[in-house]
Amino acid sequence: MATQVLDVYDSDDPRKVIQVAVELLQDDQVVAFPTETVYGLGAALNNVSAIEKIFEIKGRPESQVLTLAISDANDLPKFSPDSSNLARRLARRCWPGPLTMVVDATDANSFIQSLPESVIPFIAPQGLVGLRVPSNEVLLTVLDELQEPIALTSANKSGESDATTAHEVAEQLGDDLKLVVDGGPTKIGTPSTVIKLVNDKITVLRTGAIDNETLVKLAQPEITIICTGNTCRSPMAAALLQDKLASTLTCTSDSLGIRVQSAGIAASPGSPAALQAVQVMHEQGIDLNDHESQQLHYQLARNSDLLLTLSNSHRQAIIGEWPEFEDKTHVLDPKGGDVADPFGASVEVYEACSQQINNHLEQRLPEILGLQPPENLFGEN
Numbered sequence: 551m552a553t554q555v556l557d558v559y560d561s562d563d564p565r566k567v568i569q570v571a572v573e574l575l576q577d578d579q580v581v582a583f584p585t586e587t588v589y590g591l592g593a594a595l596n597n598v599s600a601i602e603k604i605f606e607i608k609g610r611p612e613s614q615v616l617t618l619a620i621s622d623a624n625d626l627p628k629f630s631p632d633s634s635n636l637a638r639r640l641a642r643r644c645w646p647g648p649l650t651m652v653v654d655a656t657d658a659n660s661f662i663q664s665l666p667e668s669v670i671p672f673i674a675p676q677g678l679v680g681l682r683v684p685s686n687e688v689l690l691t692v693l694d695e696l697q698e699p700i701a702l703t704s705a706n707k708s709g710e711s712d713a714t715t716a717h718e719v720a721e722q723l724g725d726d727l728k729l730v731v732d733g734g735p736t737k738i739g740t741p742s743t744v745i746k747l748v749n750d751k752i753t754v755l756r757t758g759a760i761d762n763e764t765l766v767k768l769a770q771p772e773i774t775i776i777c778t779g780n781t782c783r784s785p786m787a788a789a790l791l792q793d794k795l796a797s798t799l800t801c802t803s804d805s806l807g808i809r810v811q812s813a814g815i816a817a818s819p820g821s822p823a824a825l826q827a828v829q830v831m832h833e834q835g836i837d838l839n840d841h842e843s844q845q846l847h848y849q850l851a852r853n854s855d856l857l858l859t860l861s862n863s864h865r866q867a868i869i870g871e872w873p874e875f876e877d878k879t880h881v882l883d884p885k886g887g888d889v890a891d892p893f894g895a896s897v898e899v900y901e902a903c904s905q906q907i908n909n910h911l912e913q914r915l916p917e918i919l920g921l922q923p924p925e926n927l928f929g930e931n
Contacts, residue, residue, distance in 0.1 A: 553720045557732040558688050568688070571731050572695045580604055582705040582719045583692065584733030585619075586685040587648045587742050587759055588712040589705040589719045591727075592619065594698060598668045601701050607726045610708040616672055616701040617650050617680040617744075621693040624874065629681055631657040635855065636750045636769055636923050643768050643853055645683035646690065648738055648759035652746040655679040673701065682742060688733040704741065705730075714739045751929040762928065771921035772809045774854040775882065776864050780814030780843035782893050782900070783860045785823045787882065787907045788812035789836045791918070794911055798919070807922060813846040815867050824893065826900040834904075851875055855921050858914070860907075861888040882910045 556567045571581050575594040580603045583592055591607060593600035595618065605612050618629070623645035626633050630653040633641075637653055655662035656677040662670065673679055682702070684690065693700060704712050705719045713719040716732035743758035745765070752765060760768075773791065777784040792803045792810045799806065822828075823841040831838045844850075851857060851872060857879040859865040869876045882889060889910070892903045 552725060553723065553727045553730055555716050555720055555730045555732050557716070559734060560732075567731060568691050568695060571692050571729060574729055575600070575692075575696055575700070578603075579728045580607060582716070582723070582727055582730040583689045583702075584686055584716070584731065584736055585689055585702075585742075586646075586737045587740060588714055588736055589716065589730075590619075590684075590689075590702045591705045591723075592689075592692075592700040592702045594696060595669065595673070595701050596666065596698060598666065598672070601669065601672050604701065604703060607723055608703065608706070608708045610703070612672065614703075615675060615680065616703050617682055618673060619682055619684055619689065619693060619700040619702040621683065621690060621699075623683055626653075626681065628661045629679055630654055631659045634747065634750050635771075635921055636752075637747045639771070639855060640747075640765075640768055641683075644760070646685035647683070648685070648740075648742040650680050650682040650742045650744040650756075652678050652680045652744065652755065654748070678746065680744065685737075686733065688731060692731075712739075712741060746929075748929070750923050752927055753929040766927060769923045769927055770807055770809050771855045771918075771923075772811070772853055773856045773858065773918060773921075774846070774850060775810070775812045775858045775860070776815060776846055776868070777812075777860040778814055778816050778864070778891065779821070779893070780812055780817040780845075781821050781841075782824050782827050782891065783889055783903060783907065784812035784814065785838055785841045785843075786827050786831060786900075786904050787858070787860065787911065789831055789838055789841075790834075790904070790908050791911050793834075793836055794908075794915060795918070798915065808918065811844075811850075813844050813850060815846050815864055817843040817845045819844055824900075826892070826895070826897045829897055830900045830904050848872065854878070856880070856918065858882045860891075862886070863888075882907065882914065884910065884913045 558564045578597045578600045623641040626641045714736045716730045741758045743760040744756035746753040775784045775787040796803045821843040823838040828838045892899045
């Protein structure tokens with residue numbers, strides 16, 4: 551029987567195509583899916599017979615471990631409860647996307663430890679599991695409908711070229727496969743980058759869509775300081791923190807390995823810093839003339855390792871909008887106090903505000919420095 555190829559985007563009812571795929575996965579079958587990189591072969595994680603079929607279809611040794619496709623970056627701790635700051639940072643910034651992270655899954659609370667013993671050799675034989683959130687709406691929808699991870703590998707014969715279209719999958723794998731879900735040509739056409747993370751060190755196991763230079767940038771901690779309009783307190787705080795970090799790390803503000811920025815919960819984008827703030831910072835050798843205010847938005851908050859607010863009302867506003875960020879949203883004052891808004895006040899008030907902010911930053915500095923990845927980010931490759 552020839553492989554069935556169902557085009558999601560050429561279907562009268564795309565949901566029916568998704569449903570067919572889900573039902574086949576639930577029936578111990580292997581299905582080929584599009585991802586943003588190359589097409590992949592998938593089996594429901596708890597179906598060991600389907601996982602074994604993947605190796606039969608590919609002609610691949612069973613010693614080669616499969617990756618798990620999961621639906622959300624926030625699920626990383628479910629699989630690797632002790633995941634590092636770096637792992638969580640890369641998950642936030644790269645998922646969904648073409649990065650596979652191999653992380654420790656030996657913790658007793660890891661979802662991996664609840665799997666049938668027959669499945670673990672194919673997924674995490676040495677206590678490490680490869681995870682990826684694909685950036686493809688078809689596969690993400692299937693994951694949501696299936697309600698469990700999918701064991702995934704490239705949809706090609708072992709040793710043959712990667713398939714970037716449904717036609718190439720059907721041509722290579724022929725009658726061995728029940729269904730190919732056609733989502734059109736893949737957007738990237740290059741396999742995902744695969745890295746192993748141990749003790750905040752990156753070992754590149756396979757080069758792919760994300761190069762090392764980009765990984766270095768993605769690994770940088772990001773601190774966002776928030777006030778109301780992003781013209782007074784938060785610009786001064788961000789500038790003072792940059793200056794403090796540059797002094798501590800003996801480097802220029804442009805070469806910091808920590809990104810510092812500011813935003814407002816009710817900012818008018820593009821507004822300059824208040825003249826009093828510019829003057830007070832100028833007297834400390836810091837230039838705020840180029841500052842442009844920005845509104846705090848979801849992606850900015852999501853990418854940040856730490857959200858520091860100038861008042862409790864700002865913190866509550868952020869948590870009220872995005873409860874998932876509560877653990878990383880803190881008032882700048884370690885004791886939980888507010889820094890009063892100097893808007894419209896004299897230069898002297900701004901000077902006092904600046905000093906108060908500086909004192910709070912001094913207390914926060916060890917915590918911020920602790921977010922840094924190791925100086926030599928890459929382990930042996």
